[in-house]
Amino acid sequence: MDSSYFSNPALYLIDALFGLYLIAVMLRFLLQLVRASFHNPVCQFLVKITNPPLIPLRRIIPGFKGVDIASLFLLFVIQLAAILLKLLIIGESFSIVVIIPIVIADLLSLTLNVFMVAILIQVVLSWVGQGVHNPITTTIFSLTEPVLRPVRRLIPPLAGMDLSPLVVLISIPLIKMLVISPISNLGRLLT
Secondary structure (H helix, E strand, O other): OOOHHHHHHHHHHHHHHHHHHHHHHHHHHHHHHOOOOOOOHHHHHHHHHHHHHHHHHHHHOOOEOOEOHHHHHHHHHHHHHHHHHHHHHHOOOOOHHHHHHHHHHHHHHHHHHHHHHHHHHHHHHHHHOOOOOOHHHHHHHHHHHHHHHHHHHHOOOEOOEOOHHHHHHHHHHHHHHHHHHHHHHHHHHOO
């Protein structure tokens, strides 16, 4: 039997399970950073599923100036563990010096992806559900507004059209190409 018969499903499970938990921890971190209200069901769900590792970590790693360093550490450890597990499954050798820039680049990319998806959802909701307030729209607005507000100051709405989501959505892939890709490639250069 081909070794990829079991390794491909294992890699998929690692990506899926670690990825979902990474998104939950990332959302909790970002929502804390933007000071979103944690009284809605979406945020309460994120708190419930991320508290088990974060509560003990916060005893060891305190926050700094409103930034939850324990969440950042947990994100780093989860991403590092996912990469290491995948490398072990495919049987590749690795060096921690090579992996650290890749972990950082992956986390930065995930952050940008979260903002991209949240902005896309906000745009769609603005077309189909204007005036509808529910926990998801409130959470998305809390998350995206600190990113969109500075762009809106530079480019005010034209003829009633807010172009700030478009500008941010165009900027995110550029940031990935110009900033995140070189960080990821740094690991490969260190080998």
